[in-house]
Amino acid sequence: MASRRLENLCKHLNKSPSASFATIVREDCIGEMENRVVDDDMETPQSEDQNSRSNKTHSHPVFKYRYTRTPIKIVFTDTSAADERYGGSGDKAIIEGELIKADTNTKSVIIFMHPSGIQNLLPMPNAMARAGLHVVTCTSRYPNNDSCLVMEKVVLDLGACIRHMKEKFGYQKVLLAGWSGGGSLSSFYQAQAESPTITHTPAGDLVDLTNANLIPGDGLLIMAAHISRAKIFTEWLDPAVLDENDPSKRDVELDLYDPNNPNVPPFSPEYVKRFREAQIARNRRITKWAENQLENINEDYESVKVGWKQNKRDQAFLVSCTQADIRRIDTSIDPNGRSPTQLSDLAAENHSPVGLARFTTLRSWLSQWSYDKSNADGPKSLAKITVPVMVVANEADHLVPLSHPEAMYKAVKHDRKKFHLVKGATHYYFGQNDLMASAVKEVMIWLCDQGLLESAFLSA
Numbered sequence: 001m002a003s004r005r006l007e008n009l010c011k012h013l014n015k016s017p018s019a020s021f022a023t024i025v026r027e028d029c030i031g032e033m034e035n036r037v038v039d040d041d042m043e044t045p046q047s048e049d050q051n052s053r054s055n056k057t058h059s060h061p062v063f064k065y066r067y068t069r070t071p072i073k074i075v076f077t078d079t080s081a082a083d084e085r086y087g088g089s090g091d092k093a094i095i096e097g098e099l100i101k102a103d104t105n106t107k108s109v110i111i112f113m114h115p116s117g118i119q120n121l122l123p124m125p126n127a128m129a130r131a132g133l134h135v136v137t138c139t140s141r142y143p144n145n146d147s148c149l150v151m152e153k154v155v156l157d158l159g160a161c162i163r164h165m166k167e168k169f170g171y172q173k174v175l176l177a178g179w180s181g182g183g184s185l186s187s188f189y190q191a192q193a194e195s196p197t198i199t200h201t202p203a204g205d206l207v208d209l210t211n212a213n214l215i216p217g218d219g220l221l222i223m224a225a226h227i228s229r230a231k232i233f234t235e236w237l238d239p240a241v242l243d244e245n246d247p248s249k250r251d252v253e254l255d256l257y258d259p260n261n262p263n264v265p266p267f268s269p270e271y272v273k274r275f276r277e278a279q280i281a282r283n284r285r286i287t288k289w290a291e292n293q294l295e296n297i298n299e300d301y302e303s304v305k306v307g308w309k310q311n312k313r314d315q316a317f318l319v320s321c322t323q324a325d326i327r328r329i330d331t332s333i334d335p336n337g338r339s340p341t342q343l344s345d346l347a348a349e350n351h352s353p354v355g356l357a358r359f360t361t362l363r364s365w366l367s368q369w370s371y372d373k374s375n376a377d378g379p380k381s382l383a384k385i386t387v388p389v390m391v392v393a394n395e396a397d398h399l400v401p402l403s404h405p406e407a408m409y410k411a412v413k414h415d416r417k418k419f420h421l422v423k424g425a426t427h428y429y430f431g432q433n434d435l436m437a438s439a440v441k442e443v444m445i446w447l448c449d450q451g452l453l454e455s456a457f458l459s460a
Contacts, residue, residue: 060433060434060437062127062130062131062437062440062441063127063131064130064131064132065102065103065104065129065130065131065132066102066130067100067101067102067126067129067130068101068102069098069099069100069120070099070100070101071097071098072096072097072098072099072138072164073094073095073096074094074096074097074138074160074161074164075092075093075094076092076093076160077091077092077093078091078092078093078153078156079091080153080205080206081093081141093141093153093156093157093160095138095140095141095157095161096138096139097120097136097137097138097139098120098136098137099134099135099136099169100120100125100129100134100135100136101129101133101135102129102130102132102133104132104133104134104457105454106132106133106134106453106454106457107170107171107172107173107454108133108134108172108173108175108218108447108453108454109134109135109136109165109169109171109173109174110125110128110135110136110175110177110221111136111138111158111161111162111165111174111175111177111217112124112125112135112136112137112138112178112179112182113137113138113139113140113154113157113158113176113182113185113186114139114140114181114182114185115140115142115146115149115154115181115182115185115229115368115376116140116142116143116144116145116146116181117139117180117181117182118137118139118143118144119137119179122137122179122428123428123429123430123436124179124223124429124436124439125177127429127436127437127440128443131437131440131441131457132457133444133453133457134171135177136161136165138157138158138161140153140154140158141153141157142154146357146360146368147316147359147360147361147364148314148360148363148364149364149367150207150363150364150367151185151188151201151229151368151374151375151376152198152201152207152209152367152375153207154185155185155188155189155192155209155212155214156207156209156212158185158186158189159189159193159212159213159214159215162174162176162214162215162217163215166215173452174215174217174218175217175218175219175220175221175452176189176190176217176219176221177221177223178220178221178222178223178225179224179225180223180224180225180226180400180427181225181226181229181232182225183223183226183227183405183408184225184228184376184377184378184381185376186221186222187220187222187378187379187381187382187385187408188375188376188378188381189214190216190217190385190387191380191381191384191385192209192212192381193214193215193216193217194216194384194385194386195384196209196210197209197210198210198375201363201366201367201375202366202370202373202374202375203362203363203366204298205363216387217387218387218388219387219388219389219390219447219450220385220387220388220389220390221390221392221443222378222389222390222391222392222405222408222409223392224392224393224394224397224400224425224427225391225400225404225405225408226378226399226400226401226404227377227378227379227404227407227408228374228376228377228378229356229368229369229374229376230283230368230369230370230371230373230374230376230377231371231377232400232404233283233322233369234279234283234371235276235279235325235327236322236323236324236325236356237279237282237283237321237322237324238255238256238282238320238321238322238323238324238350239251239254239275239278239281239282239324240254240255240256240257240258240278240321240324241282241320241321244285244286244319244320247320247321251278254274254275254278256324256326256329256346257324257343257346257347257350265329265330265332266330266332267326267330272326272333275326279324280371283369283370283371284371284372286319286365286369286370287365287366287370287371287372287373290317290362290365290366290370291366293315293362294315294362294363294366297312297313297315297362301313314362314363315361315362316359316360316361317360317361317362317365318358319357319358319359319360319369320351321350322350322355322356322357323346323349323350323352323355323356324346327401328340328341328346328398329341329343329346334401334402335402336395336396336397336401336402337395337396337423337424338397338398338426339396339398341398356369357369378404378408379407379408379410379411380411382408382412383411383412383413387416388417388446388452389409389412389416389417389418390417390418390419390420390443390446391405391408391409391417391418391419391420392405392422392442392443393405393406393419393420393421393422394422394425394426394427394429395421395422395423395424395425396424396425396426397425397427398426399427400427402421405419406419416450420439420442420446422438422439423435425439444457445458
């Protein structure tokens with residue numbers, strides 16, 4: 001299908017595929033999968049240099065299997081779904097993903113879900129599939145757009161995926177793999193599936209997890225994960241901003257990007273403490289403002305006066321300057337094997353339109369970004385769960401400091417837990433095939449030890 005579309009496009013443009021202005025080649029069209037199983041050949045570049053790199057990437061003895069991708073679409077009823085999604089889905093929530101698996105026999109499946117990210121082509125899920133494991137990468141109802149995201153609703157999405165894989169595909173054991181932002185999500189889900197307590201979002205909206213019939217996972221894999229979206233975001237938030245309506249009004253002594261700031265790396269412990277306190281204070285100011293705005297909206301909604309304000313249920317707003325992670329330029333803070341980031345690169349992230357929480361709403365802010373109000377806290381959730389937990393930390397991770405996975409591990413109260421540090425591994429393992437293979441091998445050994453995976457996988 002992709003090749004026919006390419007031919008038609010070339011005819012329309014009266015150009016050949018090799019025209020110099022720009023070309024579309026087969027490997028650029030891997031999205032044209034329609035609804036069929038796609039062999040990994042579709043994802044393998046065709047040039048000699050690329051092929052040699054690809055063969056090298058997959059030559060590790062752990063990665064002995066080829067795999068296929070089966071598209072998955074799950075539709076379920078949620079009466080609140082229309083509140084945050086444009087389109088005609090009405091009271092239906094829609095989530096999509098892929099079952100990525102080799103031709104191996106297993107009754108266990110590993111599910112990756114991130115609050116908003118699409119993880120189909122991340123190295124780790126695909127590496128697990130090449131090792132013979134059955135893997136699902138599933139989006140939430142907010143794929144690549146967290147502006148309206150409500151974490152409690154993402155819990156419902158993960159629950160729908162788990163139920164689908166058990167009832168539709170017949171898997172007996174489900175392992176929740178929380179990668180990066182998926183770590184606190186998986187932990188949050190498991191805590192609510194085992195002992196549900198939440199009936200409303202932090203904004204006061206009804207999302208009753210106590211009556212959601214959530215199916216608990218059989219084990220958790222916490223991988224390169226931070227403790228929560230709200231906490232990591234606050235550690236990135238630019239504390240120099242004094243006025244949310246005018247981010248040019250800044251505290252020079254807290255401005256990492258101002259050459260007049262007398263504080264330079266390596267920063268003193270006193271300065272780091274002041275910096276962190278200012279980040280939390282800014283988050284709390286935004287939270288207080290959001291709560292006040294939401295209170296006004298609710299008053300208008302309940303007013304006897306008829307007007308347009310009665311139809312307003314939320315409010316979008318902009319959060320400027322959301323990347324000032326002091327660790328990125330001073331590697332002595334939360335030390336690990338990461339390299340420092342150029343200040344100019346960090347400044348570009350600080351003002352990028354795709355920064356964390358750049359576009360959000362009152363209700364979404366309280367649920368996912370508020371330091372004090374968000375329910376999705378990894379360590380607090382992990383302290384409540386009873387299933388086995390493995391925490392995998394990447395020692396050279398520049399996005400997730402080692403203190404975060406360590407906190408996740410320490411929060412687990414039972415003994416069926418394991419902490420594994422991958423020396424030298426970066427956040428995504430790009431170009432680190434051997435390190436990724438070693439991590440996958442450790443995961444497989446642990447799963448077998450816990451009775452969560454057939455022992456035949458270790459002898460194959």
